[in-house]
Every structure is written in structure tokens, then in C-alpha cells.
Amino acid sequence: MPNSTLNLETSPQVTRRPSIPDTRSSKAGKPLILLAVALVLIVAPLYVSAFWLQLGFTVCALAVGAIGLNLLTGTTGQLSLAHPFxxxxxxxxxxxxxxxxxxxxxxxxIGLGLPPIVGLIGGVLLAGLAGLxxxxxxxxxxxxxxxxxxxxxVFIGLHVLNTVSALSGGFNGRSTPAFELFGLRFDYLDNPPVILGVPFGRAELLWYFGIILLIAAAWFARNLLRSRPGRAMKLVADSELAASVMGVPVMQYKGKVxxxxxxxAGLAGVMYALAIGSIAPQSFGMDLSLQFLAMIVIGGLGSVGGAIxxxxxxxxxxxxxxxxxxYIPFVSNSPGGVSASHLASYIYGAxxxxxxxxxxxxxxxxxxxGIKAVGRWRTGRKQSKVSEVQAPPADQLV
Structure with a gap:
């Protein structure tokens, strides 16, 4: 009589590959993406006009402010409209x-005539003192x-800028002194340095300056969010009571953030003044508060990259x-058309x-x-190319 018992030691096993998304390829591709972005940012002044470089520096200035507001509102859960102040x-x-x-x-x-780097540091510290x-x-x-x-x-700040004319220039504002660092003057120069046939004047130098400051601000914020204080900030946003029970000094954290x-915001203010060339009071009003809220909501609350x-x-x-x-038929400054600024407000409001x-x-x-979808797609393609080991027919099992 044949033995119908399966020999488990000699019979081959059916193996299946686990359907776990392979994230190694996305992690390996991340440095390449960062390298490509860095190269684009470095060579941009060689190919892009001064208008777009100026816009890029303005984006860097407001992105620094948006990162700061996201730490406060998006991560810690404190609603603030005082960023323009x-x-x-x-x-x-x-x-x-x-x-x-x-x-x-x-x-x-009134002006003290100190070096611009001293003015920048002083502006950041005085803004921090006001926040403190x-x-x-x-x-x-x-x-x-x-x-x-x-x-x-914000209303107090507008009143001060309008009334303390000896400092701010009053309603008409006051021109921003050009920044200077390491002997380079970030201004319109008669004989700017030429690199690869491109004169590096105000727009080009401010472009690199803004990129460096934005990278430093984003790097500090990301490290903060990954640290123990960053986790405590998120816990405060979720539940102040739970944070207190777990030993987080809620009042201290809210004040420090x-x-x-x-x-x-102080650093963003200095950069913004350099970008627009003046400190007119209307540049720091309620509209800017709403724009900052739109930035962090559209970008993603609690995300540094989203704020940028x-x-x-x-x-x-x-x-x-x-x-x-x-190319847009209804965009016009005429009475029957819609201005570009109004249309932009409608778009980012929507x-x-x-x-x-x-x-x-x-x-x-x-x-x-999108990154996760690409990872799942790549994993699915790899799994479809690898066939599973099939079990042998039943008559070969002894």
C-alpha cells in the first residue's frame, strides 16, 4: 500500500514575495533630485532675466516667513496674524x-550708518525681542x-510706520539701503563682476543670498521638527491637556515657539525690504497676514517644504x-476687465x-x-517580473 503521507522534509515549499513597497529606489533617487535642484538654482542667473531673479528672491523672503508661521500655526496650533508686524x-x-x-x-x-550685516542681525534680534x-x-x-x-x-505696526516719519519715512515710506557683504555690494553697479559673460549685479547677488538664507531657515526648522522639542510642539497642538500630563511645559513651549x-518673521522682513526696495507701511498690512495663512494652508500645515x-x-x-x-482675454486693467492681482486672489482663495x-x-x-504611488508602481513592476516558485504535482510527492 503506497504511503500517502507527505514527506515534509523533502517536499519543496511554496514561497511568495511579500507585497511590501520597496522604498529603497525612492530614497536612492532623493539625493539625485536634490542635486538636480541645486544645479538649477546655481545656474539660473546665467539664463534667467533679472525680473524672475527678483521674483525668486521675493519668494525666498516670504518663504522664510511662511516657515516661521508654519512652526507656530501648523505645528503648534497657535493662530497668529501678527507676522506682518x-x-x-x-x-x-x-x-x-x-x-x-x-x-x-x-x-x-534718522539713520545710524552701521554695516548692513549688523543691520540685518539687529533687525532679526529686535523682531525676536518684540515677539518675546x-x-x-x-x-x-x-x-x-x-x-x-x-x-x-498689525494695526499698531501700521500706525507706527505711518506716524514715526523720522524713522520710517511716514506714509511714503523709506528706501532700503543696499546690502553689502565681503566687499560685494548688492546694488545696481556701473561695473558689476562678469561671470561667463553674465554681469552679476543686484538681482543675481540677491538670488544667491536668498537661496542661502532660505536653505538655512528650512534646515533649522526640519531639524527642530525631528527633535524632541518638535514632537512636544506637535503634542501641544493635538492636546494641551495630554501634553501637560506627559510632562510638557505647555506655556513655555507656546511662548518659545x-x-x-x-x-x-524679522529675517523675512529684512529680506522683503531688500526685495521691494522700501518699507512703505502698506506693505505690512492685513493683506499680507491673509497671504501668509493662504501659503501655509495651500502648502500644507506643519510641513517645511509645503510652506516653501x-x-x-x-x-x-x-x-x-x-x-x-x-493670452488671457478677461485680464485687463480697464474697467471691464479683471486685474492680475484680483484674479490671483480669486485663484488662491479657491x-x-x-x-x-x-x-x-x-x-x-x-x-x-505621488511619491508613494510611484513606489507602489515600481514595486508592482518588479513583482510581475519575478515568477513565484510553483509546487510540484501531487503524484511526485512521496
């Missing part, structure tokens, strides 16, 4: 510290109450529409609504979803 403090401090005293038809203008003075209130207020209190700072956010993407989208959209307005409804994680979430 701290930007104004940084910008005003820079022009006073680095500008020259002079007499005008509207009265004297407001931080006890920000630590005790929550939600809409903090939003209203911070909005009051507000202070850090004001430092980011949101700033690029909101800042460049009006200028891109204006540049291509001849973008905010769509993001909140369809994709609350914003552009950063879309990017992550």
Missing part, C-alpha cells in the same frame, strides 16, 4: 541701523482670541498672470477652499501621495 519691526530696524541720516522736504530721516515681549500673552490665549490679539499688533516665529511651495505659489501667481495677461475640502495636507500631501 514682526516683519515690519525687522525691516524698520534694518533701515534705521544701516541707513544714513538725511534731510528731506518732509523732515529729517508678546509671548506671555500668546502663551495664555488660544484659537480665535490669540488671532484677534495678534491682529491688533512664538519667539522663534517672530525671529523668522505655498509661498512660491501665492507670491508668483499675480506676476505670472500679469506676464501672460495678453485653492484654499479646495485644499481644505479635498486635500487638507496641501501640496506637501500631494507630493507624498
Amino acid at each position: 514682526f516683519m515690519g519691526v525687522g525691516a524698520l530696524s534694518y533701515v534705521v541701523l544701516s541707513g544714513e541720516s538725511k534731510e528731506t522736504s518732509l523732515g529729517p530721516i 515681549l508678546f509671548s506671555p500673552m500668546s502663551a495664555r490665549l488660544r484659537d480665535i482670541y490669540l488671532g484677534v490679539a495678534s491682529l491688533a499688533l 512664538f519667539f522663534l516665529s517672530s525671529i523668522y 511651495a505655498g509661498a512660491a505659489f501665492v507670491t508668483s501667481l499675480p506676476l505670472v498672470i500679469q506676464d501672460f495677461s495678453e 485653492a484654499v477652499i479646495l485644499v481644505l475640502i479635498l486635500k487638507p495636507s496641501g501640496l506637501a500631501g500631494m507630493w507624498d501621495s
